Amino acid sequence: MPDLAVYILCGLSAGLLGGYLGLGGGIVMVPFLTVIAGLDFKVAVPVSVTAIVFNSFASSNEYLKRGMVDLELVIILAIFMVMGNITGSNLSQVVPAEFSRLVFTVLLVYTAFSLLKGRKTTERLAFSDNRRKFFTICVFLAFFTGIMAGLLGVGGGVILVPVLYLMIGLPLTTARGTSALMIGFSAAASSTVYFLNDSINFSVVAPVILGIIIGGKLGGFLGTLAKPVVVKVMFFIVMLYLAFRLGYDPLMELL
Amino acid sequence: MKENYFDTTPLIKWQRWSWYIFSAYFALVTVLFVAGSGIAETLTVWGIVGILVSTLLKIFLFVIQFQKAGLFRFSLLSYLLVVILLSTVILKYWIL
Numbered sequence: 001m002p003d004l005a006v007y008i009l010c011g012l013s014a015g016l017l018g019g020y021l022g023l024g025g026g027i028v029m030v031p032f033l034t035v036i037a038g039l040d041f042k043v044a045v046p047v048s049v050t051a052i053v054f055n056s057f058a059s060s061n062e063y064l065k066r067g068m069v070d071l072e073l074v075i076i077l078a079i080f081m082v083m084g085n086i087t088g089s090n091l092s093q094v095v096p097a098e099f100s101r102l103v104f105t106v107l108l109v110y111t112a113f114s115l116l117k118g119r120k121t122t123e124r125l126a127f128s129d130n131r132r133k134f135f136t137i138c139v140f141l142a143f144f145t146g147i148m149a150g151l152l153g154v155g156g157g158v159i160l161v162p163v164l165y166l167m168i169g170l171p172l173t174t175a176r177g178t179s180a181l182m183i184g185f186s187a188a189a190s191s192t193v194y195f196l197n198d199s200i201n202f203s204v205v206a207p208v209i210l211g212i213i214i215g216g217k218l219g220g221f222l223g224t225l226a227k228p229v230v231v232k233v234m235f236f237i238v239m240l241y242l243a244f245r246l247g248y249d250p251l252m253e254l255l
Numbered sequence: 256m257k258e259n260y261f262d263t264t265p266l267i268k269w270q271r272w273s274w275y276i277f278s279a280y281f282a283l284v285t286v287l288f289v290a291g292s293g294i295a296e297t298l299t300v301w302g303i304v305g306i307l308v309s310t311l312l313k314i315f316l317f318v319i320q321f322q323k324a325g326l327f328r329f330s331l332l333s334y335l336l337v338v339i340l341l342s343t344v345i346l347k348y349w350i351l
Contacts, residue, residue: 004289007330014327027325048350050306052301053306053307053310054274054277054281057270057271057273057274057277057309058270058274060270061267061270061271061274064263064266064267065263065267065271067263069263071261071263071317071329072326072329075317075321075329075332075333075336076332078336079332079335079339080334082339083339086339086342087344090313103261161289162322168340169280176306184310184313184341185310185336187312188306188307188311188340189340189343191306191307192307192343192344193343195303195307196343196344196347199305201301202296202300203288203295203296205297205299205302205303206281206283206284206285206288206295206299206302207285207288209277209278209281210281210285211306212280213278215282230297
């Protein structure tokens with residue numbers, strides 16, 4: 001019973017962050033499940049990717065409704081990202097958890113600082129389409145993102161959105177929408193691999209998903225009440241703490 | 256003349272209803288976990304299978320809509336995405 005409450009809290013935090021700040025859930029779920037709930041890193045990752053598949057139903061729908069998804073790009077890049085996900089998820093069987101934890105720590109610190117710094121919200125007025133020019137590199141980056149996402153249990157939006165925005169030249173909101181829909185397919189590939197390898201802890205998945213549902217709704221509500229700066233600073237501190245706890249042991253072993 | 260375009264309405268409806276159904280489903284499963292019911296874990300397995308199948312069917316909606324929009328190359332690519340997603344299952348159960 002206390003465990004269930006902690007799992008719900010993990011999902012709630014991920015949903016809250018997603019609903020309020022537009023961050024993906026994996027970057028919060030994996031360290032929360034590992035550090036706070038005390039689960040093994042390799043148990044936390046499959047739970048996270050499964051919850052991400054569920055979360056993508058709601059997150060991408062908002063962008064679809066507003067016509068802010070490049071559907072052709074979704075299909076092309078999803079093919080390569082899914083292949084990367086399958087590779088990454090299978091690699092996680094052989095890659096030591098300490099290595100994955102260290103890579104995740106770097107990703108967490110990067111995300112925490114980008115969250116605090118904030119993104120430039122200036123939207124492009126003219127649509128610049130560089131998809132032919134940067135096709136090969138985008139395909140490679142989609143594949144690479146897939147590997148990292150499958151290995152670390154994250155969606156991959158932290159890499160995808162800058163690729164779509166800065167390289168392809170999509171407007172920022174369309175880049176986010178396109179990424180949100182793609183993540184649903186790629187996380188499904190990872191989840192399938194983990195499911196077939198019997199790596200998913202079923203007693204953790206359901207409460208985490210319930211937490212995401214509540215957190216997502218709360219995040220939307222919080223957006224009307226709290227100042228973004230307060231929440232950003234709060235999550236920045238939490239993420240740095242999680243990064244420290246997640247990376248300390250593997251780093252000490254390495255040194 | 257009727258213009259062909261990718262209609263996102265079926266996709267939006269599919270995702271919305273999937274979210275509603277699986278939200279209610281996993282809320283119920285969590286209650287069963289709290290109550291200590293033995294069936295909760297089995298129901299979670301089927302819930303995950305449901306989410307994955309729902310995602311797969313979402314790609315078939317892409318196929319249909321791309322065909323309706325006359326974008327046949329993209330409908331073929333959507334089929335390819337289905338094949339890649341299913342390849343893990345095929346490899347696990349029929350080949351390896």
